[in-house]
Amino acid sequence: MTVPQTPSAFTSPIPAVIDELWERRAELSPADTEARGLVVEAVDLLDTGAARVAFVDPATDEVVVDERAKRAILLTFKLLEMVENRFGDFHVHDKVPLKTTFDGVRVVPGAIARWGSYCAPGTILMPSFINIGGYVDSGTMIDTWATVGSCAQVGKNVHVAGGVGIGGVLEPPNAKPVVIGDDAMLFSRCIVVEGARVGKGAVVASGTILTASMPVIDVETGEEISRGHIPDYAVAVGGTRMKKFAGGEFGQPAVLVLKRLTEGERHDKAQLNDILRDSGVATG
Structure with a gap:
């Protein structure tokens, strides 16, 4: 396109x-x-x-x-009407059929993509799920048990690690979907939902949750960078920000930016693990 x-x-x-x-x-x-x-x-x-x-x-x-x-x-x-189909021993009863066009795509047994989603040549689908309207660009791997929700847009050369949940945003029609930029890395079990956005080359640590309203904070300055948008080439982890309420002071979820990588810098997993470990973050 x-x-x-x-x-x-x-x-x-x-x-x-x-x-x-x-x-x-x-x-x-x-x-x-x-x-x-x-x-x-x-x-x-x-x-x-x-x-x-x-x-x-x-x-x-x-x-x-x-x-x-x-x-x-x-x-x-x-x-569309409800139709029952059978794929080997699996039975489905749905209005939306499964995708059948996978030119140049590696599809491992157990991977499911619905009709109306797109996977560019060079993508790899481990046992995972891509919903209608989802877009996965070339060189990207959708790893085991990861999900790409309806209309979510995933860029080139992205690693969506095991168990990552990329949420769907279908209604209303003008609502922005989740967008994952080129060359990003989403470590295991992180969640990106509600039309939130991960920038180009960004790294999101395991277990991090990013919603559209989640504050994204630079740990070096304490500045709130955005709501629901991890900047390009940022290394981000889940954290909390303290806030006072009538009943006391409590920690509210936030995303913390630990470091900015050099623009265009290729991810070195050992370097990323060191950055995360230095901040007390698990690197599973």
Whole structure:
């Protein structure tokens, strides 16, 4: 997909008829074969990577959402019927079928990707789950029992380690999904949800939880850098920030930035482990 330079220049590759169907969605049903065909064609564009739910505008560094793409996904739940399928000994009963296009992708037994998600050539799927609208770019590994939620966008050369939970954001259509930047590393069992964002080259330590409202704090200055956005090339861990309430002072969850890596610096696992261990963080 060609990414435009500015959001104002963006034109969805998905036909405008999807917007018309969305406006009268209350009256649609699986009996509307013409509408169903149009929605299937639209989601096929997501499945092949010809369209995507969201992207980062390189001129503004802002996340741009293709609302029409989200509307097409939501319309599938109105227009597709429940179908029972069997894959070996596994039985499924769902409206959304499994993905069947994996050109250049390594898919290990136990990996599940739903139709309408996209995996670029060179990605590796260990036993994991990718939901509809999810986008996984080239060179990325989705490790064992990791999940990529609906509409989540994962960049190039990312390591999504075992048990990582990348949340889905499907409704409302204009809501920004979770975005993971190129070359990021998400260590085991960390969670990124509610449209939060992990910057390019960032490292997120095991067990870290990042939500859209979570304060991200620089430990060197005590400054709150953002809410729900780990900066590029930051090494981040889960932590707490003390806050006074009527009943006393309590620790509230936060994400702490321990260090900024040099821009473009390749991750050295031993170096990262040293950074984390020096701060008393486990590196599992």
